[in-house]
Amino acid sequence: YAxxxxxxxxxxxxxxxxxxxxxxxxxxxxxxxxxxxxxxxNTDSPALxxxxxxxxxxxxxxxxxFATALCGLLDPHTGMFELASSGHELPRIVxxxxxxxVFAMVTAAPLGIDPEAYGEGQAGMLEPGDSLFCFTDGVxxxxxRHGQLFGEERLHAVLARPGRSAAE
Numbered sequence: 001y002a003x004x005x006x007x008x009x010x011x012x013x014x015x016x017x018x019x020x021x022x023x024x025x026x027x028x029x030x031x032x033x034x035x036x037x038x039x040x041x042n043t044d045s046p047a048l049x050x051x052x053x054x055x056x057x058x059x060x061x062x063x064x065x066f067a068t069a070l071c072g073l074l075d076p077h078t079g080m081f082e083l084a085s086s087g088h089e090l091p092r093i094v095x096x097x098x099x100x101x102v103f104a105m106v107t108a109a110p111l112g113i114d115p116e117a118y119g120e121g122q123a124g125m126l127e128p129g130d131s132l133f134c135f136t137d138g139v140x141x142x143x144x145r146h147g148q149l150f151g152e153e154r155l156h157a158v159l160a161r162p163g164r165s166a167a168e
Contacts, residue, residue, distance in 0.1 A: 001134075002033060004040060009077060012040045016069040016088065017136040019110075028065040032057060032111060036071065046071040046084035047121035050108070054086070055115035066112035070134055079126035086111045089137055092159060096129025100159045103132075133159060 003013040014036050018029040032053075039052040049071050057067070068088040074081040083091065083103070087110035093101045103124060109117035126132060135155075142150040 002037065004037070009075070011074045011076060012072070013074065013134070014040075014069055014071040015134045015136065016067045016111075017138065018067040019065055024063055024065060028061075028063075028112065029067060032067045032069065036069065040071075044073065045121055046073055046082050050084050050086050050111070054108075054111055054117055057112045058115040061112050064112075066110040068110045068136075072132075072134075074126075074132070079128070079130070080123065081126065081132065082121050082123045084121050086117065089135060089140075091135075092133040092156075093124070093126065094131040094133055094159045096127065098160045100156045 001013070001015040003011055005011050014033075016029070016032060016036075018025045018032065035053045035056050036049065039049045043049050043052065050069065053069075066087075069086045070083060070088040070091065071085075072081055072083040083105060085105060085107035087107055090105060090107070091103045093103055095101065103122070105122035106120045108114075108120075124132075140149065140151055140155055144150070
């Protein structure tokens with residue numbers, strides 16, 4: 001993940017997950033982060049950010065690596081945000097009263113596969129006390145000592161405890 005406060009008070013953020021493991025995956029993720037950071041400097045649209053990143057990451061990708069990505073722009077003063085996704089898990093909005101909502105949005109193919117694929121932007125609003133929870137499948141795919149997945153149900157149960165701060 002990465003985030004970048006802007007001079008106007010807005011915050012760019014992104015979270016992603018790369019295919020495979022090891023050095024090739026680490027290098028592809030480093031490349032993905034660099035491309036996303038470079039494109040974030042020149043746009044006010046998460047969808048446009050992914051549209052500009054997609055061809056750069058598909059080019060010269062003989063190893064067929066890919067990364068899912070969720071990119072967003074948040075105004076912390078108003079709660080308005082815009083997101084775009086390339087194959088990433090859908091974020092959750094945790095409401096101040098403990099309700100957990102899946103933020104439904106269109107998602108495109110992961111970055112590195114199709115130079116023409118990118119997610120459409122989707123706007124949303126956080127009210128005072130709400131949180132936007134973005135994560136990778138490393139959370140829901142984690143296993144306990146008995147081999148049981150953490151899963152979506154347990155994720156929602158943990159997130160649904162009202163009155164907790166984002167740090168908690």
